[in-house]
Amino acid sequence: MLFSLLSIFLAGLLAAFFYRRYPKVALPVLSLFLLGIIAYFARFTAPVLQGEVLIQEVPWINALDIHFTFLLDGLSLFFALLITVFGLLILLYSSKYMEHSAQRGRFVSYLLLFMGSMLGVVLSANLISLFVFWELTSFSSFLLIGFNHRQEASRRAARQALLITSGGGLALMAGFIFLEIATGSGYQLTELLTRPEAVADSGLRTAAIILIAIGAISKSAQFPLHFWLPNAMAAPTPVSAYLHAATMVKAGVYLLFRLNPLFQEVALWHHLLGITGALTMTLGAWKAFQEDDLKRILAYTTVSALGILFMMVGLGGEAAVNAAMVYLMAHALYKGALFLAAGSIDHQTGSRRISQLSDLMRKMPATAAAVLLSAASMAGVLPLLGFVGKELLYDALYHSGQEWSMIYLALLFMAGAFFKAVSIDIVYNALIRKGNLQDKTIREADVFMAFPPLLMAAVSLLAGIAPALVVEPLLKWSAADIYAAEPSMKLKLWHGFNRVFLLSVATLLAGAGLYVLRDRLRQVSKPAWLDADYWYDAVVSTTETLAKASTEILQNGYLRNYIATVILAFSALLIYALVDGGLGLPRPPEGLFNGLQIYELVIFALVVLAVVFLFNIRSRLIVTATFGIIGYSIALAYTLFSAPDVAITQFLAETLTLILLILIIHRLPPYTLRNTITRIKYLPVAILFGVLMTITSWIILEQDKDSALQRYFLEKSISEGKGQNAVNVILVDFRALDTLGEITVLTVTMIGIIALLAFQTDRAEL
Amino acid sequence: MSDILTPFILLPLWVLLIAFIFCILFWKYAKVQAVIALTSAAGYLLSAVWLFLAVYQDGIQVVQIGNWPAPYGITLVADLFASIMVLISAVIAFAIILYSLQDISAERKRNGFYPVLLVMVFGVCGSFLTGDVFNLYVWFEVMLVASFVLIVLGNRQGQLEGSVKYVTLSFISSGFLLTGIAILYKLTGTLNMADLSEAIAQHPDPELINLATVFFLVGFGIKAALFPFFSWLPASYPTPPISVVGLMAGLLTKVGVYALMRFFTLLFTYDLPSTHSLLLVLAGLTMFFGVLGALAQRDFKKILSFHIVSQIGYMIMGLALFTPLAIAGSIFYIVHHILVKTNLFLISGIVKVTQGHYLLSKLGGVYDRYPYLTLLFAISAFSLAGIPPLSGFWGKFILAKAGLEANRYFIVAVSLLVGLLTLFSMSKIWVSVFWSSAPGEAKGEFKYDSRTLFKSHYLLILSSVFLTLCTLVLSFYPEALIALSKRTAEQLLDPQIYIDAVLNNNNN
Amino acid sequence: MRTLILSTILRALTPLFISFALYMFFRGHNNPGGGFIAGLIASIPFMLHAMVFGYKRTTRVFRIRPRLLAGLGLLLALISGMFSVLRGEPYLSPVWVDEKLPVIGKVGTPIFFDFGVLLVVFGVVLQITFLLTEE
Amino acid sequence: MNLLIALIVGILFSASLFLMLQKSFFKLIIGVILFGYATIFFLFTVGGTTKNAPPLISPQEASVEGLADPLPQALTLTAIVISIGVQLFVIVLLKKVYEEVGTEDLDDLNTTDRI
Structure with missing residues (x-):
């Protein structure tokens, strides 16, 4: 049975390429092929009429227990014959009906795609493979309804049908998963149908029924999701006859029939x-x-x-x-x-x-x-x-x-x-x-x-x-x-x-x-709201309005709002972590000034002063200078805390940054006076963030640290690293990979700056 | 043992770094750089395959850089997850470099396009492989600085504006990461991830670890474009040329996701109910608001950019559910998403070649005129939307199954709804770019027909075909990747395997 | 006139700075210093030169392209780690020469690595300065 | 002592954020750099604030007790160099943006977010 399906899909693929070019040959060949398929299924009539059930299993995805399991009993055989016989008739009919269409190759191809999928639906005995084919019928129906794609009505109808049937399909999928969870049947229909009591016991039965019913309702155009079907009449008529009367819309009914033993x-x-x-x-x-x-x-x-x-x-x-x-x-x-x-x-x-x-x-x-x-x-x-x-x-x-x-x-x-x-x-x-x-x-x-x-x-x-x-x-x-x-x-x-x-x-x-x-x-007289299409449009336009509104709020283009959002979300999480963890401030600060020396206070005062200065100045040069003071103070702090390497580096880095800032600062326009309100609007955010970071770092700094690594590095520095400066040994030896990354960053920065400065701006339309 | 193993892990990194250096040395010769780039991309792909096979057959590969035993030195670790990510990044890098040969202007090629592209992949690859939190920060920076450069390369106004936002928020995120690393070091005295995993599990005060968790969550959250930290992504991604966006769309945010998955499976598992519920909420919000953003847009590239955000939600959803199946779903989803999303961007670039726009209202008629392009788009777009049996369906299906098994009905409902909205958005592109007639069609604004388009831009199409073939394999034969993802998920959920591999590797 | 004085001063300063940079570099393994610091110090005279005399004159004096230096530095750092791989040890394992050299001290791959850092910093800083003074 | 350091960290963070939330690109950059300083300073201080004991080991003395933790210092160094790279880049970016767009007002730099 798998073979018959695959051959139909293959025929569809070939038709896309050859049907239009060789219609004289393609039509008879295709018709004979479909006759063969019909004969193939007709052959099973005799055993099925004896009450036999034929099953074929083809493994597919073992990891998920999803297989192509095909089952041929009276019900599937009836549908299979319906689909194939009608398919042949429709093919013959449309060979004339679509005679002058430039895209009749595609048409036949879609039609065969649909036929294969629909056959797949009625033959599948694995819920998921059934679902796959189910969605494929929706998709091929989408392509067929939109066949006259230059007409707005066709496009709209096609999209509507796709959304309704796929939306229902998603519910159906959830329903199928519930059935599997309830029975542990590995999605096998044959096993599933024998265990209605397992479904009942699982407590998932109600949900499964509702979800499956939604799937069937959407597919078979039941109220209140029926409106896509009349609109789907935008499709070429053979399509309406085949999909939207005889076969596809019956898939929902077929599903109900199939699952009826489970829920009857x-x-x-x-x-x-x-x-x-x-x-x-x-x-x-x-x-x-x-x-x-x-x-x-x-x-x-x-x-x-x-x-x-x-x-x-x-x-x-x-x-x-x-x-x-x-x-x-x-x-x-x-x-x-x-x-x-x-x-x-x-x-x-x-x-x-x-x-x-x-x-x-x-x-x-x-x-x-x-x-x-x-x-x-x-x-x-x-x-x-x-x-x-x-x-x-x-x-x-x-x-x-x-x-x-x-x-x-x-x-x-x-x-x-x-x-x-x-x-x-x-x-x-x-x-x-x-x-x-x-x-x-x-x-x-x-x-x-x-x-x-x-x-x-x-x-x-x-x-x-x-x-x-x-x-x-x-x-x-x-x-x-x-x-x-x-x-x-x-x-x-x-x-x-x-x-x-x-x-x-x-x-x-x-x-x-x-x-x-x-x-x-x-x-x-019929008021507009009685029309289901009216509701569809309302839902669509509401969604679009909502989308627009939410995006205009979230993605409003103002960088400072983005920053504030990130910081506020972060603050909320941090506050939660602090409060939830019961993390108060560390022990009362009695030992606060232990070991405190005047240098530290000086550094602290410098930073505070500089920061205060930063808050209310108008000249870029002064901002830059203030910024320099902060940088150098920090370098000073590093010196104080036994880190000469870091201090020198910070000092040099700060100097380099300052030079660069000064090099470009004179090119910028003068500050214009800013509205004070916009200036201080975000001050609370900044203060909140500062307070939280103070608390966090205080709590963290009060903790003891495991010093195994410290000791290792200090001890191995000379013996294994052949150097007395442990920091340098770490940089070029113990953690040289970090340094390799670091100089790579520097090199990339260099290229970036070359790209920024040397590039002749590309002014072509993007 | 380690001497034989060394090249496995380092080879991909070496290939890229050497290629980067040689591109700088041959600065003036864009053609030579192109050759270097393509060769190294192929070399990277081969070495990634080699690494993956080694990991697949022999288990986790570890190398202690500088021969310093863990946790003192830096350890590079390739477990299944990392090697899968390296492999997929290599696939994408190869396709993108192929594409860029015809996509990128000569002026850009002369100003360092190739070396920066290679070094960005270098950073990405390093981020996947490192087993040390500070080293991860360094790799992140390599990748980020390279991506800054790629975003501005060209100096168009949009690029400059987008890069301001991107750079600022990325810098904040790096700051948070660094603070988080500092906190972890203070609390545990170590930087090695395996060692950290043990130290955190034994730490007496999980409340303190919580503080670090917040920093990492936000830091990685910004990089992964989670709600509400995603604003930089739609602001900057649509601005540079397609080759760049394609690569970033595929890889960069996924590095954030990778890091989240690594940290929240290996390190922060001490308080699953609160951390992972939070992740679940964020996942739902991310997918929902991401797709809403996509619905609001009218520009091909912007729509696709917002979809990245939305899809990130699915990956995090799997992580947050934290069952083997869910994590496997995430991994599958990541791989699928990288292929499909990159490909969609590539296709949008080809469409742009035909009509010179990205605005939906100015595009049309592709369906009639370029049937093969239409087919490429259909496969990727409807895969993204989750039409079975395309790869996106399997990802969504696994996640839905995992969610329902875990009784997390609400998130599954959200994910299905978002799937429908994704379909809505993709069908919008389909209808307006492919089905409807182009406004300029009558005036003969199509520069090419199907044949001449291929002749003049065959590399663009070939790279897209390459990715499409990968997608098709994933779609019709998902078995291999799903089984692999499941194995990977088991490995991730049992940190002891990772810890043993890293810490007990010292002696031999 | 002014430029003459400056150029004379700079000419005198340049070797001084470079020797100081080398001093900082070689003492770096045992005392504060090292590749990054040395690289920055070495670039100072050229930076000054470029800022005072402009891009054109500086590049006439300074023939080699700074970006090449950066590339070579990176290459040196990369390769210095590969010696150990040849010996069957992991990447970036230190390899030391047993004898001590005068002035420089012990010689080993970490020193080359650090020299690579120096070159990168030197090249990068100069390249940026040159570009900024070009206009 | 720790409180003092924590205060410095907090004040630096506050100031940097305040600057970042202004309309001026120039202030944004200063804010970004300060943010980096604050982070790096915090990273440094987790190693402890040992005074007068730099991690320079003299070959004669066997004891390494009391020396400062070299690891955070090394990490700080790496982080400083990396952020220097980013700083240089953003400063040049500022220059370029002003040249190209003619403004450094961030409110005029949001065309890419328009729907």
């Missing part, structure tokens, strides 16, 4: 998903009803359908899962077909607004037939698969006996009515009505574009008529993997005249009613 006993799981799904379903249906743009209608109905699937997982139980599985299949078929047909219509007529379309039944009969059948399936009309699905949904809700099921049922009824109204709208206005397209010459789409939707619609019909033959065998096993029990699905087209059927009929009538009232209902 937990109330939170049911309520969270059920309520989210029900809300999304209702909202999506209502929004779909408002739209005129064919693609946006389809996008909102997709949101709504995904809501139904979430709701059914939330409802729980075998019947609900069976119904969800059938409905998922039905939805993929009709929605894929509708999208592709919408793309063809757009391609041929130049519009996809229903109000501007008409007469398509006559102009584009094949496409129109696909639309008709698929819309019927969406509306749940006999004898299509959509009808079978809807019946099962009603049935499951009606008989479930769960506390929320009647509310769900009522909402589903409403949503269903909207679906029907929308279907009527599409079929009547776009296909049948005689309108402004009547006199235009519009041709049927190319066979590559007309065939895929027609095929999907045909399957909808076929599967509706004989569900037990066409879809039940595989779906049964898929559903069984979700509730982790023996398969219990039995599909029939006709269940007889019972209450559920009556409900279906009632929905149809209600839908027709809604259609009639359509214009009036659409006029209901």
Whole structure:
């Protein structure tokens, strides 16, 4: 299985280079290749239908227990076939649809990247490899939504989708990590799913459920993160059909299905998903009803359908899962077909607004037939698969006996009515009505574009008529993997005249009613804040404002603020260390003046005087001189404290600095009078810092020192270092490496000064 | 034993210093200097590989400089962590020198660009290898003074202004370090890190050690650009040419991080709850405010500069969590970050070559015109943002796992949020520089097409490709580095190994 | 006139300062002094010269480029540590000649190392002064 | 005694910081240099304030008791030389900044931080 994935990625890479240059060869080769992949997976149907589960393990990152573990059971096989078959159809379709795009090579490449990633998601049995593929689907979706990257709307939609789905992905990752921590399963799904009790005992279950649900919600466009999906319609239509109707958005649902055995006993799981799904379903249906743009209608109905699937997982139980599985299949078929047909219509007529379309039944009969059948399936009309699905949904809700099921049922009824109204709208206005397209010459789409939707619609019909033959065998096993029990699905087209059927009929009538009232209902005014996009923009702009504000405070350009920040933060830490450590001042200063000599007081007085002088002078020369006094006083102190070498060095260094200062001082402009307030504004900071440093150094100086090193150096100086001046011996021998670094610094300084002074300033635009 | 080992540790340092000296001796001959620089970079890389292999196979390598036994002389120590850092610095130095051959103006090359670049790497390498706190200060200064020079080299107004801030804050940081060293010496009577580790562990008054800890935390914090000490970085990094920024972005702050990791695993572990909680808070604030800064910017280089700050937070987060996995995560993150961040700067330089700007609003159209450049950027940018399976994801993943295992939920939440904001910021660059059309496109302001760009600037692209390949290896085969990081983390968390290697090495 | 006097004084002072610097250097191992101090002292007469007469005249007198001196000094310091490596000891281990020389005292690699320091300081200070007086 | 030294250290730090927090680049530099002095002086004093006993060993006397600790002195020397390097550099930087930008007012030197 790994091999099949890798070959798809490789094909994607090659397509980027060769597809555009050799389309005549590339398309057939690619199609054959995908057929091969389909055949490869189809081969597994026989064992899987026996209830077998195939597992392949490929080690990857042993250090983290992350491997490519692939698992093929009913559920993954169903999705794998869905992905590959749709992928092939989409590829054929887009070979015509994107015929004139300059970047069709990239397009095909991204499409294959997506296909590989999506296959990876549904085949992975290791949570992290699943996550990797999961994020890759988001990323390839980003590239595909932004495919028409010269349009602002595409760029915005792409970025929005990426942020929402990746943000959800991060939550998902955390959830996965919790699951691993709870079970110690090394992220292996096969092991994890067998240990719901470990998850329950760990106390991490609630967090894991919420985090995983956020991931699934963002990916499957559930309220309140649903808005990226309608915006993603900026993508080329084949992409919408493939990613945003049939496969990628179902990844969230797939994940719920996959993890259902782990959580199916937990109330939170049911309520969270059920309520989210029900809300999304209702909202999506209502929004779909408002739209005129064919693609946006389809996008909102997709949101709504995904809501139904979430709701059914939330409802729980075998019947609900069976119904969800059938409905998922039905939805993929009709929605894929509708999208592709919408793309063809757009391609041929130049519009996809229903109000501007008409007469398509006559102009584009094949496409129109696909639309008709698929819309019927969406509306749940006999004898299509959509009808079978809807019946099962009603049935499951009606008989479930769960506390929320009647509310769900009522909402589903409403949503269903909207679906029907929308279907009527599409079929009547776009296909049948005689309108402004009547006199235009519009041709049927190319066979590559007309065939895929027609095929999907045909399957909808076929599967509706004989569900037990066409879809039940595989779906049964898929559903069984979700509730982790023996398969219990039995599909029939006709269940007889019972209450559920009556409900279906009632929905149809209600839908027709809604259609009639359509214009009036659409006029209901909608405040801006009801629009989720409004909130997205608000969050984005708030973040940017916040970023700007915080940066203007932190990075305000004033060096003295930076210095003050550093010093204040440092002072806070130091005060904390002093107080927390209970470090008071050392013993009362009675012995303060012990051994004090007049020289020391003189030095002290000199420093203090010089400092006082520094604080209030206007002339640079005097500042320099005062600074010199301080430097020489310190040199004096070194002499006093038995450090002749240091004293001489300090003396010479000070002199050198002074000479240099004086050399350049006369080039500077005179001081201008400064505002006293800015001058002394920071005085408290300076004093605080001084006080703290005084206390710290006093405390430290009062400590005793271990003198092992001192003795070693003094003793070995002559015998090993061959010198009587221990300081010099340390410098050139014991710690010569320091000195080597020191002279390197001096040399670099020299180069720096050469660079500063000799360089002809580079005035070119940086 | 030590006589055989000597060259292992010193070879990288020698190579760089000798190259530096010869560049000075051949001052007038920029071409000769370029040859010296490239040769020495290759030599440095080879010797770093050799050192790493030696450490990997035979354990910690130690050399007592001047044959004075520890703790009296200066000890150079190469443990796994140090040798990994030396190796990665060599990789970066090599790529940068390759890049600089075509990036740096002739005037800069004539005024000491190569020797200063080499000596900066020399300082960086020395900082990694030293086992003595005062010696560390000296290496830091070598590195810093060299970086001062690199920042001003060119004398543009921005460079001069940025360098004022950089120099001042760096000097303050060095002052704090020196004070901290003085305190440690007074309290323990030693400067050798291994010896200090033992002395601190046995010290009767940890409250006093706390004082030193504060000085080191702030001193290294400034160098590593932690919150709230990072202001110098965005002020100065965007000003010099790309080769310089790339090198600094990759290496300099990481030396601060390295020092923090060394000190807070080897020395200051006497009071984990307070010191490392403090680090954790700082880590969170650093990543958050760093990324906010990036969001506020509109200039390619400034955005990338703020991201450095933000990413430092992740590295410190691993240190602060202080579990083997977390430290391993930090190490992985450092390596990943150095590669990716340097590469992003290099790519921004190539983009600048095509259109002459760094301002996002004046850039565009790269996606259509330079597909290969786009690919290079995509790999690095989305790696930084943590899109799996690119290397940044593994770093973030390991840290998140470590954080959740340690029940530090809040910091993990912050780190994930910051990851999302990073993606936001990277996608902003992507959208405006790569996807949207360039304002000047219609006027034919592109100087090159994909082919002529490569022909005239092949070294820029090759060095970026080199780093990208490294990133890809890390992304698809992270196993090697993760396992190595884990081993390194175990070594770091058991200071006794280090202490034994240094102090018991005297006799043989 | 003034310059003549100054130049005469400087000419007389230069050897004096250099001998004093060498004195400080060689006594450095046993008494206060050493490479850094000696290097600074040695550079004083040339600094003065450059400050009084300007860059052009000084460089006419002082032929060798100071930055070369600095480079050579660094090289000397670097190499002085390598003798021990040849003998199988760690880098920078001192190697001493057994006999004592008159005036200078014991000779060993640390003395060369210190002389390297002297050269670096001398070269660096002169280079900076020359540059500053160039304009 | 120690208090006196501590006071000198503290006063030096205070003064240096005060100068650094002014608008003038020149004062900033003096402040930076003083900051270095304060640090180095503190580094020196941790070796103890022994009087009249420089670490010069006479070959005749075996005892080294009472001599000052040579190590902080050596470290101080290294630190002084290093900071001299940085000092020289910043002083020349001041000159160059004034030549290029025409001001030494730090408030006019913040274009690089503008968004």
